[in-house]
Each structure stands twice: as structure tokens, then as C-alpha cells.
Amino acid sequence: MARHSRHEAGARRRPAAVIVGMMGAGKTRLGKEMSQMLGIGFADADQQIEDAIGMSIPKYFARHGEAAFREVERRTVAETLGSFDGIYALGGGAPMTPTVREALHDYAEHGGRVIYLLADPAEAMERARRGGGRPMLDGDADARWMALYEQRDPVYRQVANVIVRTHGMTPKTAARKMIEMTNEGIVHVDGAGIEPYDVRIGEGVLNHLPDVLGAGPVRVALIHTQSVQRHSDRARAILRKAGYQVSDIAIPDAEAGKTVQVADGIWQRLGNEGFTRSDAIVGLGGGACTDLAGFVAATWMRGIRYVNCPTSLLAMVDASTGGKTGVNTPQGKNLVGSFYTPAGVLADLRTLTSLPNDIFIEGLGEVAKSGFIRDPEILTILEDHADELRAFDGETFLDSPLKPVVAELIERTVRVKAHHVCADLKEAGLREFLNYGHTFGHAIEQLEHFRWRHGNAVAVGMVYAAELSNLTGHLDRPTVEYTYDLLDRLGLPTSWNGAGFDEVLALMHRDKKARGNTLRFVGLEEIGRPFHLDDPDPQAVREAFERVRQQA
């Protein structure tokens, strides 16, 4: 709740969190506990309603019936969602009203946290029975509770973006967990052909691994690089504690791990260790490692459950989301692969504590890309914090003022990514905009034999794309200059002179956006307005190359 919220200055009031869940789950008790810990207000919808109707809910039910009660509830909830900024607990049946669900959806879409409090059924039933005064439980209370639970559980899951299990916890521990989880950034990914999933961003989100994996898998292959051993040890401990049999698989670092030979070695291990279709893979590392792990998950038995745990800035903001998985071949980058949606993404800020400064900066290349193609606020944040970002130090990161800035940059960039992916999973049009800077960037990576980092290559690629857009009459000169200036301030490269034009051109023809002999780029008309630049004037293609080269 101490999230960086510069973009929300002047925004209307809204609850810090809304709690939903079954009768007896502890919504009021834990909501009050949370509000005390945070020093903010608490409101209980049932109490508000009783105050408004001037009688107890059972009495109102008896006199006017459920429909009348639900109407009062709907009005009360709608008004409170727009005017109250504390913790708000709803009655168990409130989310069953379609208009309340819509209001909650709108609240969550604008960054609100809807917590589904999932208590142990036996405990909750006992509490609900003890509390009395619940007209919905008239008759055999336990049987009624169970029947309502079966109806309501899917609805709670649909409206909530945070699910907290409180079984066996003291109220204080449960409230602390709820606060911790509401502090996480969540981006929901959904759309045609996508099994919906969440990208969770925050300190400690690796702890959700068992929740995302679920009860299905017996064996889990934890694929990682040695560079993130500290974090994979933590993930392994979480998985073992949750009862999974973990196969620890370390792969070669960076692009050396993103090959079909490495994938083949893992397929053999999965076969030897008896991995079935209900087992799972967790990929933990930079984008190269998670691309490879996702590819193995997509191909093993034609697809098994996959959880993506990115540990570099670039992997968090880009490679984690959208389901592109694959390997490189000697002919080019990412030429073999598949679109394979993960069951969830856990971007744990704690993993950034071991990230070297130059790899953090590389990640800013893809962050800036998202600013250029869709969210100018990202560029403003980059400008405002360029010096601190450039000086990133993993060791001090978690306690530094940079943490909320980076958390906001990650969440915003993932939102940009999700916007494109949700509308166009298989990259038929809109999603291609995410490839801004990549046509030239991928050629650099290939020609530099992957000694150049991806984000750095994309930075130069964006300069090339801006120059090309300018030369073809689409982009003004000040925006091209701004591109050079911003990338330079962030410590990213803006020029390259590693090969001749013909070699670059040949590779750009092999880019996945190319069609037949036609070169296709993503250009920019202005910040936030990318466009398809198909078959541009060959002179401009060459001249843009010369401009990028001359700076070197």
C-alpha cells in the first residue's frame, strides 16, 4: 500500500483493499486487524446497511425479502467504493449481484485489490454458526453453508485479484499476510486463446509457487542457471516444503542455454525421471533461461504446466509475459519456438538483489521501448530517475527509494505487454508493435555472436527504427533526438558499427516479421503511436544504418 502512485495524484478515493469471502471466513475480524496495522479506516458493508435501514439484517430480510436487501447492498457498496479509502469488508453474498461484480471489476482494473479470504471450511462454518443472525443459513446451517460455498467460490475467484488462505494462522499473522499480498503488483492476462493468468510483482512473491502450481503436479523440474543459485535454492525449499518432488536442472548461462541441445538434455532427464503430463516446470532466471524452460514445458508431452519466475529486469518486464518461448538456431534468434502461456508469473523483487548493474541497465532498454510505443509516463519516470536507475545497486536496492520506482516501472511495462498480448496472442498485427527496435536489434545480437546483451541491442535498434521513421517522413527530428538523449542518459548504447550493411540487411530479411522478400519494421509516428512500416524505401533503410553507424 506504500506503492509509488504519482500517476494517481488527484484520483478519486477508493478502498485500500476490499475483502470478499464466505460467512465466517473472518472478513470483519481480519479487516479490522489490517486497518489497525496500517493506521487507516475500516468499514463493514453489513454494518453500514444496518445503520442505513435502521434495523438488523435478519429483520429486514424477514420483512422485505432478499431482493430488497440486495438492492440496498448494491447501492451501499457502489457508494463506498467511490468514497472510502480504508479497508472494506463485504457481505458474503454481495459479489453474487452482477452490478456489484461489475463495480468490483472496475475497481480492480484501476489498481484496486479485491482479497478473497479463503478460510478452512470447518472453521468458517463453526464461526458462522456461532455468530448467528445469518438469514442465509436458516435451517441446517452447515449444509446451507456448504451449498452456498459451492455457488460462491467460483464467483469470489473471478472478482478477486488476491487470494489469501488463512488456515491455521493467528489473526495477526493472517492480517500481515493480507497486507503483504495487497502490496504486490498484479497484471491479469486474458484474451482469445489464453488460459488466464496473473503476473505478480513484489518482494517475496516466489512464496506463491505452490498456489500457482496447484495440487496436480507430483514432480516439478526447476530449471535455472548457476548465476541465480541463491534464488533457486529458495524456490526449491518452497517447493519441497509444499510436498513436490523437485528435479533441480542447471543449464548454461544466457544465450548458451537457449539451444535445442540444452532442451534435448532436459527432455532426456524428464523422460528418465518419469515426468508425466500432470507434472510441471518452473523456469527461474533471466529471459534466456525462462524462454528455454517455457519451450521445454510447451513441448514435453505437447505441453505441461509452466510457471515463469523471472530474475532479471528484462525478463520481468518482457520475457516473462505473453508466452513466447523458444531457442536460437545458428541462422538466427528465436527462430524455433511456440506461443505457450504460463500458469503464472512470479516476479520477485528479492531476486534483483544479486543482479549486476549492467544487466539491470540492459533491461531498461525494453522498459523504454514500452514507453515509446504506448505509455509515455514510463518515459517521464525514466527521465526523472535516470541517475538513480543508472546507479542501480542490487545489494542496497530493497531498502532504497528506487524500489517503488522500479516496481512501478515493471508493472507499467508488463501492462503494456499485456495490452498487446491479450488482443493478439499469436502476433497477427498489434503484438508486432512489441517488436519495436528488434528488427535491427536481433541482427546486432546475431552478428555479435550474442556478446551484445539483448536490451542493449534493442536500444540501438530503437535508434535505427526512429531514424528510419524520420527518413520515411513519419517521425519528427526532435523525437529522434529525444530517443538518443534518453537512452544515453540511462547508460544504454545508441550506435553500433560491428558489421557492414549487407550482412545486416540479410539478417533483417530473416526477421519473423518479414514476408517473402518484403522487409517489415515497426516504425513510430510519435511517442505512443507505433505503426507498421512495410517495404520502406531501400535508400532509407541504408541511410538509417549509416546514421546509427556514424555515431559510433
Ligand SMILES: NC(=O)c1ccc[n+]([C@@H]2O[C@H](COP(=O)([O-])OP(=O)(O)OC[C@H]3O[C@@H](n4cnc5c(N)ncnc54)[C@H](O)[C@@H]3O)[C@@H](O)[C@H]2O)c1
Ligand atoms: N519471450 C519473450 O517474450 C522475450 C522478451 C524479451 C526478451 N526475451 C529473451 O530474453 C533474453 C534476454 O533476457 P535477459 O536480459 O534476462 O538475459 P539473460 O537471460 O541472458 O540474463 C542476463 C544475465 O544475467 C544473469 N542473471 C539473471 N538474473 C540474475 C540475477 N537475479 N542475479 C544475478 N544474475 C542474474 C543471467 O544469468 C545472465 O548471465 C533473450 O534471449 C531474449 O531473446 C524473450
Ligand SMILES: O=C(O)C(=O)C[C@@H](O)[C@H](O)[C@H](O)COP(=O)(O)O
Ligand atoms: O512479446 C513479443 O511479442 C515481443 O516482440 C517482445 C520482444 O521484446 C522480445 O524480445 C521477443 O522475444 C521477440 O520475439 P521475436 O518473435 O521477435 O523473436
